[in-house]
Amino acid sequence: MTSKLSRRAFLKGSLTAAGSVAATTSIARAATSMAHTKKEPLVTLLDISKCIGCEECVYACQEVNANKYPEPQKPFPKMVPDRVPVQDWSDKRDVTDRLTPYNWLFIQHASATVNGEEIELTIPRRCMHCDNPPCVKLCPWGSAKQEENGLSRIDPDICLGGSKCKKVCPWDIPERQTGVGLYLDILPAFAGNGVMYKCDRCYNRLEKGEVPACIEACPEDVQTIGPKSEILEKAHALAKEMNGYIYGEHENGGTNTIYVSPVPFEQLNQSIEKGKGKPHLNTVKNMMADGTNLAMLIAPLAGVVAAFGKFYLSSKEDK
């Protein structure tokens, strides 16, 4: 049907051996570059043209992060008012075709025409780890934080599950599980509704100098991780080489996830299935840059100038 299918069949037999060799070298490279990176955020580069949609990354993510998954208490407390939705994924833990509290990475499928030939593309999707993440900055309770290496994560021991992070995320990434977390110990009926979950870019592995599980498990070396300047340089070189396109560099003012595709992202966005747990590939304006920071800077000056102006005018009148 497409060139992608034959490639996938071929790889079924050989991906384990070839992948492990390739992955080992890329991990070593990434770990080395990470050791030298103190301040510059780490960025992942995803070369979509390499992805075969084998879901190895998805299963690696689930395996490595299984200990972080929610174990909700049932029955759930009655919530007031009734409109508060119960969101329970605990009986659907094997869902892999969308984001859930038990699946922080999934593969999105797109069809596109390149040089007159129809091809299928598969795109690993997860949190973009924005430069200035609204989920972290606008969390009213401080349960989300951004680390200096560019990742953003939600602390399940602090999160109350209000889902504001999901509403302010341009890609609606975080997913809620009811019946777990701090809200159960406060006012479960009246405030909170569980915990929000999303990719934390394997922060605990990064702390140990290891790369995220999805990168390590990929037999095709779809993902590369490294310092931002280095990865952006690579992304542009790759895009130039394949005459391709970049996504994530400028979205929401910049992210720490860069996709390179041989097909324009507008075309991919039209093709992919979008909806709940299935993020889009639209262009995204910088949500945190609304001009109010400038107003904050000008305000004190305006106050002082106005007071001085009044004083000056009244002194003039007195003379």
Place this chain on the structure above:
Amino acid sequence: MKTTGKLRRYIYVLTLFFITLSGFGQMPIFKRYYIADIPGLGWLAQFYVTHIIHYAAASVLIALVLYILFDFIFNGSGLNRITGSGYLKIVILAGLIVSGGLMVFKNLPGVYYGHTTIIVLDLVHLSLCMMLLCVSLYTLIWEKKWVN
């Protein structure tokens, strides 16, 4: 002079109203409790709108506070004219501006605060807001003025 005083008061009350409303709007409560369903209040459930309104109202409040402070200084008004409740409100307002300023700084790109710092700031800001509302209500009911 009286007109300026009245204008200041109107600006202060209006700013306090919007800054408090949009401040509570930072928490996901207005939709849950049907308040955003009231015609004209739908914006309370739109977090980016409440965020902008909160910042805009904070800018007006900061400008007003500094205007009054420097007006006070330039006119050489004595500090002994400030009433006890006036002092209390000044301290609370200063705390709100400082804690709010630290949170505005946190929201800039490349600024990293830990969970504890953010939670402490949030709680301090919220507590100061509640205190200001209580003290303001007290001064309104008992007709206590800022200065004698």
